[in-house]
Amino acid sequence: MTAPLTGISSMATRQVLAELTTAYTARTGQAVAIESVGGVDAARRVAAGEAFDVVILASDAIDKLIAAGHLQPGRVDLVRSGVAACVREGAPLPDLSSEASVKAAVLAADKISYSTGPSGVALQKRFERWGIAETMAARTVQAPPGVPVASLVAKGEVALGFQQLSELLHVQGITIVGGLPEPIQIVTVFSAGIPVNAPRAEAVRALLSFMASPEAAEAKQRQGMEPA
Secondary structure, eight states: OOOOEEEEEEGGGHHHHHHHHHHHHHHHOOOEEEEEEOHHHHHHHHHTTOOOSEEEEEHHHHHHHHHTTSBOSOOEEEEEEEEEEEEETTSOOOOOSSHHHHHHHHHHOSOEEOOSSHHHHHHHHHHHHHTOHHHHHTTBOOOOTTSOHHHHHHTTSOSEEEEEHHHHTTOTTEEEEEEOOGGGOOEEEEEEEOBTTOTTHHHHHHHHHHHTSGGGHHHHHHTTEEEO
């Protein structure tokens, strides 16, 4: 049997990659083993020279790894992922229908949480624009890399959590309030890159061709994402 293709990804794509790689293996017989960790840690490990056949991270992280010479030129965009909010199961649901109501919900929460990934960075910038960054700094628990924001919400450590919808879908003990309204929605594109010295680049290209194809769209939507 052909050895599995190995990869590393951020946590946001863990579920969709599990579904897509299972489908690809069933179709081709080619096994795929992708480790999902915090995106910051994944990028660091790739930059440090750890060997993988494929790397799947936020598009800006892939671009940086390409620019630094760690990945081959030419990323493959796979999914678009929006941010949603959650509260502890049984808690009242805040109004998230407008920018003003989201700001009010954030200010009303005794503690909030977001990730160290792209969505968390974007939220910090949003708070700065709203003029509440200093106020919220003391009330924010930033989830460490690889730790789901929803797990902090489920345990009652924070009242309101923001993360990629895909990372909220399978967590027990929370209620997903919904996505951010369109004017302030934060969308991250997750993309794949191939390491410069990958010995099985052609096999990876075949995998990525399947992952980017229309056939993969339903799996992406099931996991709270859209095709890129």
